[in-house]
Amino acid sequence: MSTGLGRQVELIRQQAAACEQLGSPFYAVLLERLAQEVSEGGSGTGGSAGAAVLDGHELDRGPSALALRLMAAVHRLVLTGGAPDLAAHYPSVGGTGDPDAAWPAFRQVLVEHVEQVRAGLASPPQTNEVGRSAALFGGLLQLVPDGLPIRLFEIGASAGMNLLADHFTYHAADGDAWPAEMASPAGGGESGVAGDDHGVLLDPAWDRVPEGAAPRVRIVERGGCDLSPIDATTEDGALSLLSCVWPDQSARLARLRSALVLAREEPVSLVAAGAGDYVESLELREGTRTVLWHSVMWQYLPQEEQHRVSEHVQALGQTxxxxxxxTHLAFEPRRLEADGPHRFVVTATSWPSGQERVLGEAPPHGVPVTWWGSGA
Known part of the structure; x- marks a missing residue:
């Protein structure tokens, strides 16, 4: 097996392990089978549908999530009715959820729809995970004691649905909630959607309502950028977002579907732009707090773009x-110790002081957040 194919197999197996750890046994099994199939194809034991689809992507960066791009492309075919045999096993469309039974049909999709699947590899995953609002908005609630109106901006915004975070309801595991009048003694169900009266519900969003959380937040301006922004108000845009959600994770799908309804009622202004260009276009405004936030997108930026964004964030802070x-607010993986593991943490730096705080941490999909009190 070539070095490139070997690297692909390793990355697919890493993603399989991550899916198992993060509660998607369905994808974990399919990805492990895919890795085995690519490995065998690369060893000269016969044709490999997986290797054919992934041909030319041997040197893709690990953080670009090649395996998830492939899975999203296949899921899109399932959601549109283009793969009925596979749909019979995909829980997102009422299938059995049996990955072993799904594998032959999955492989056949790679054979019969190779060009469609390869086309799906061109874009990074754009999940627009609504659960990450728990980290972002929960962080914001701790940073607005002055009561100033908020101008909220996001880089890597995908469809911009986390920019609507102030419209969501957040339940804490201890029964409290934000807004406070939405508290329920039941707590902790991760149902994803509260119902018609509540719209988007994150439950549990947090271990507890953040210390010092503002009872109200007034957002007077909101916007974001993405290299390829998705219009969540269209059927195609909604389909693109849904295809990136793992099909056996019903709570995530429910949250997203509820957020899609909200997005049609409260459309957000997005521009097609890189993070560096967008941040350089921002200016602060007297009498308001400007907030720039982002979640699990930093890894997709080239290093030079990361430096460019960081430099201009600092420059904005100086004004x-x-x-x-x-305020610069982020929910991103980072090493808190030099030789430690990556942890998904909520960090905030506010100026004019310029002090960074680590507010808490959460699983990669954002819920539930464990708050660290006054920060670290």
């Missing part, structure tokens, strides 16, 4: 005053 503050 901040007590009556024109600026």
């Amino acid at each position: 901040a005053t007590e009556t024109m503050p600026f």
